[in-house]
Amino acid sequence: MAKQTRKEKKAEEARVLAEMRAALEEAEREENAEQEPENQTDEYMGAPQTPVYHCKRCRSEMKNGVCPVCGFRMYVPMDEKKAGKIKLALTAVGMVVFVALFIWLQIKKG
Ligand SMILES: [Zn+2]
Numbered sequence: 516m517a518k519q520t521r522k523e524k525k526a527e528e529a530r531v532l533a534e535m536r537a538a539l540e541e542a543e544r545e546e547n548a549e550q551e552p553e554n555q556t557d558e559y560m561g562a563p564q565t566p567v568y569h570c571k572r573c574r575s576e577m578k579n580g581v582c583p584v585c586g587f588r589m590y591v592p593m594d595e596k597k598a599g600k601i602k603l604a605l606t607a608v609g610m611v612v613f614v615a616l617f618i619w620l621q622i623k624k625g
Pocket of ligand 1: 584
């Protein structure tokens, strides 16, 4: 392959840059195109849509992860805030147990 001259390199760079810009513009257009129908459905629905789940046992519509017909509970993934709070509580409990054990051992010794 022949060595690229400086001019050819510059031309290649310009071509790549133009391609990148075109791709970016296209991505932006696609984003806007995706957003428009979303806003329209929001106006139609009035309220944010929540996914509808069906009971694995009786196939009736579930409410808040619990089946109103047979009481079947669906696994609902915990939100991060809740998980963080539980982790913090568990850590606190663990520390209390550790300190209590330590004190108990000291008393036992003496
Ligand atoms: Zn059910």
